[in-house]
Amino acid sequence: MPAPSALRVALLGCGVVGTxxxxxxxxxxxxxxxxxxARLDLVGIAVRDITAPRDAIIDPALLTEDARALVERxxxxxxVIGGIEPARTLLLxxxxxxxxxxxxxxxxxxxxxxxxxxxxDEAGVDVYYEAAVAGAIPIVRPIxxxxxxxxxxxxxxxxxxxxxxxxxxxxxxxxxxxEAVAQxxxxxxxxxxxxxxxxxxxxxAKAAILASLAFHTRVTISDVQxxxxxxxxxxxxxxxxxxxxxxxxxxxxxxxxxxxSARVHPALVPLDHPLAGxxxxxxxxxxxxxxxxxxxxxxxxxxGAPTASAVLGDVVSVARHRVLGGKGPAxxxxxxxxxxxxxxxxxxxxMRLAVSDRPGVLAQVAQVVSATGVSIEAVRQVxxxxxxxxxxxxGSDGSTVALLVITTHHAAESALAQTxxxxxxxxxxxxxxxxxxVEGS
Amino acid sequence: MPAPSALRVALLGCGVVGTxxxxxxxxxxxxxxxxxxARLDLVGIAVRDITAPRDAIIDPALLTEDARALVERxxxxxxVIGGIEPARTLLLxxxxxxxxxxxxxxxxxxxxxxxxxxxxDEAGVDVYYEAAVAGAIPIVRPIxxxxxxxxxxxxxxxxxxxxxxxxxxxxxxxxxxxEAVAQxxxxxxxxxxxxxxxxxxxxxAKAAILASLAFHTRVTISDVQxxxxxxxxxxxxxxxxxxxxxxxxxxxxxxxxxxxSARVHPALVPLDHPLAGxxxxxxxxxxxxxxxxxxxxxxxxxxGAPTASAVLGDVVSVARHRVLGGKGPAxxxxxxxxxxxxxxxxxxxxMRLAVSDRPGVLAQVAQVVSATGVSIEAVRQVxxxxxxxxxxxxGSDGSTVALLVITTHHAAESALAQTxxxxxxxxxxxxxxxxxxVEGS
Numbered sequence: 001m002p003a004p005s006a007l008r009v010a011l012l013g014c015g016v017v018g019t020x021x022x023x024x025x026x027x028x029x030x031x032x033x034x035x036x037x038a039r040l041d042l043v044g045i046a047v048r049d050i051t052a053p054r055d056a057i058i059d060p061a062l063l064t065e066d067a068r069a070l071v072e073r074x075x076x077x078x079x080v081i082g083g084i085e086p087a088r089t090l091l092l093x094x095x096x097x098x099x100x101x102x103x104x105x106x107x108x109x110x111x112x113x114x115x116x117x118x119x120x121d122e123a124g125v126d127v128y129y130e131a132a133v134a135g136a137i138p139i140v141r142p143i144x145x146x147x148x149x150x151x152x153x154x155x156x157x158x159x160x161x162x163x164x165x166x167x168x169x170x171x172x173x174x175x176x177x178x179e180a181v182a183q184x185x186x187x188x189x190x191x192x193x194x195x196x197x198x199x200x201x202x203x204x205a206k207a208a209i210l211a212s213l214a215f216h217t218r219v220t221i222s223d224v225q226x227x228x229x230x231x232x233x234x235x236x237x238x239x240x241x242x243x244x245x246x247x248x249x250x251x252x253x254x255x256x257x258x259x260x261s262a263r264v265h266p267a268l269v270p271l272d273h274p275l276a277g278x279x280x281x282x283x284x285x286x287x288x289x290x291x292x293x294x295x296x297x298x299x300x301x302x303x304g305a306p307t308a309s310a311v312l313g314d315v316v317s318v319a320r321h322r323v324l325g326g327k328g329p330a331x332x333x334x335x336x337x338x339x340x341x342x343x344x345x346x347x348x349x350x351m352r353l354a355v356s357d358r359p360g361v362l363a364q365v366a367q368v369v370s371a372t373g374v375s376i377e378a379v380r381q382v383x384x385x386x387x388x389x390x391x392x393x394x395g396s397d398g399s400t401v402a403l404l405v406i407t408t409h410h411a412a413e414s415a416l417a418q419t420x421x422x423x424x425x426x427x428x429x430x431x432x433x434x435x436x437x438v439e440g441s
Numbered sequence: 442m443p444a445p446s447a448l449r450v451a452l453l454g455c456g457v458v459g460t461x462x463x464x465x466x467x468x469x470x471x472x473x474x475x476x477x478x479a480r481l482d483l484v485g486i487a488v489r490d491i492t493a494p495r496d497a498i499i500d501p502a503l504l505t506e507d508a509r510a511l512v513e514r515x516x517x518x519x520x521v522i523g524g525i526e527p528a529r530t531l532l533l534x535x536x537x538x539x540x541x542x543x544x545x546x547x548x549x550x551x552x553x554x555x556x557x558x559x560x561x562d563e564a565g566v567d568v569y570y571e572a573a574v575a576g577a578i579p580i581v582r583p584i585x586x587x588x589x590x591x592x593x594x595x596x597x598x599x600x601x602x603x604x605x606x607x608x609x610x611x612x613x614x615x616x617x618x619x620e621a622v623a624q625x626x627x628x629x630x631x632x633x634x635x636x637x638x639x640x641x642x643x644x645x646a647k648a649a650i651l652a653s654l655a656f657h658t659r660v661t662i663s664d665v666q667x668x669x670x671x672x673x674x675x676x677x678x679x680x681x682x683x684x685x686x687x688x689x690x691x692x693x694x695x696x697x698x699x700x701x702s703a704r705v706h707p708a709l710v711p712l713d714h715p716l717a718g719x720x721x722x723x724x725x726x727x728x729x730x731x732x733x734x735x736x737x738x739x740x741x742x743x744x745g746a747p748t749a750s751a752v753l754g755d756v757v758s759v760a761r762h763r764v765l766g767g768k769g770p771a772x773x774x775x776x777x778x779x780x781x782x783x784x785x786x787x788x789x790x791x792m793r794l795a796v797s798d799r800p801g802v803l804a805q806v807a808q809v810v811s812a813t814g815v816s817i818e819a820v821r822q823v824x825x826x827x828x829x830x831x832x833x834x835x836g837s838d839g840s841t842v843a844l845l846v847i848t849t850h851h852a853a854e855s856a857l858a859q860t861x862x863x864x865x866x867x868x869x870x871x872x873x874x875x876x877x878x879v880e881g882s
Contacts, residue, residue, distance in 0.1 A: 149753020312590025324767030
């Protein structure tokens, strides 16, 4: 079979990303053709309402409301509509019709990616999805291809720009959580309803995709432990700084003895860790691999043009495979590791306690912690900053209040829960002010 | 033609990297086979002396001193011997014999890469070289594939771990250049003769490869402007910090109006730039692209295991292409932009001058700078730190010495040379203590 001189490209969705994808396909047509070895002809754009206003770059003759018919006459289908349905049905239909698929749909992949990958492998076509995780940052391809001869041990990602912006503003300008969210909304970094971001749902979807990819294991969003940033206070952020850390919302994927663990939660990251320097709405994914060592990938996690750039890179790859008459490495090759139970995940913790300022309290707390089998790395009694209202407060027993910062060695989530309960029970402990995980050290 | 069930892999070189590559090929054989769709059979390892001692993983029966015969019976040739010859002749022979090539040889690619790429395109085989730039960091593949639908504007790279370690030690511990080099040598980060690193030759080779790749233009090492770090003093480093910068040796590739510019020199990088946080012997490549925006790739730039990881990723890709019966996107697709003359390269500068501490000197210097057409962003008279010997010194005209730090707007290299000469001529100027470029702001 001779290589085709042109490939038919269908675009599903024509919002911000779709418009930028169409623009790049049109403006860079010659470059793309010479890279691929065949022209990429945009044969149609499926939209919900063909009468809605569009960017001038969009030829109205390309628009159709019949997405199903469009995918049947395409070699490559680009999906940027998002959400589970009708995206899933359309992509499965595209694959069954013999088209390769490029998608930016994190929700769908986190929910049901394996179904798509298996269908594509059976049909001998590609499913590529660089834009679904960390926007413009090439992260899927490096994991899938560059590190394919290596073993990934851990992935730590800042994969949600909204929460990183919020935490960065709290860190840099001392804002309260609500103030930082309001500012992010004003600047368009956060939605009017920021729940999906600040509660960690968006990051959890990306964690599921990253864990599946890194460990060749089916991890869906329901396997991901999730905790958002809504409880993080200005005080937490200030104390993080004082102990040489910055608070980040991390997506953490690990291969542990108990299986694959994927979780999303705020964590203390040491200031000298590369992730600590990821500012504003940027994203970054930090990888620890057996041979490669530490790697980090940094860039814009969202936005029309950055996402379109990632989509186009994928389009060129799958197009090139079609010109060759094949597909890239199999996607549904699964090692099928078990998913670790949440309680087994092990990390270091930092607890901040308000305690009665009297002799023996430090030793008493340390003893309770040790008794629950959690090993202490350091206990420090810290001077209260002048602006802290507790600095002059008086505890319930009449003594003044002091602050203890306890850092543990690695401990299981379950053991820690017991420890915190035991500490809270102590008479001398006025308040467990915060319990935060420490990652990246 | 049915897909092959096995591919014959030849390894040229069996030093630190070669041994690790052999190890991964053997230990991960099953994984690799399922990713590629065919087994990768290591059919031979070419070495200079088959009697030399080897790691136990190396089967002595695989060793041969006849590299030329070996490449003739391979589908994939992995070259990790380095240097121009015999590597070039062997790789061209491998390509002519129909083999795909994976190489970690930066010297050869910087000298004569286009010859290899053209030969490979004509023969319909791949040349992959992820390990040649920034070791384990996937950077070639993202530029070549992920960003293929985008336009790269600038690449800033910390691509030499030795010099980054040296500068980092000077920054963190206030060491002098010679002390930091000695320490790097003790730790094995620097060679006994550190010239290739500290004079920027190694970084210049990588700059040539990166510029060729990013701008689809033939850039060889002789096109790269080069300045090492041997003139950087502890004073320069301390002053950089005082003005909110850190000194890094950067490889800079830009598409300018005058053409493609590739250069290597120490530069002041603002502390809030992602490259400023790249510590120790780590490498990082920062990319500015039209659609993707800012991207950074970070990781280990050298070492046996990291380099082998990058090599293996390439091997899987070229193997997969062979299973499909083709090759990846063409490499020798050249836009053929002109190479910009060195004098046209434009950047910001920071000059540090020791001047006579008397009225009117600041204005006098500012006037001389403006007269040469260089626009000043800021002139600051800075307090001398107590430990600076100049703080109590007396100038040649009997007045005490003050320090001026001048930062310019973007100016051409040629204009700046005139400016510095004019400043040095002024009576009030005791010394032009340093002139450093500012990048990444």
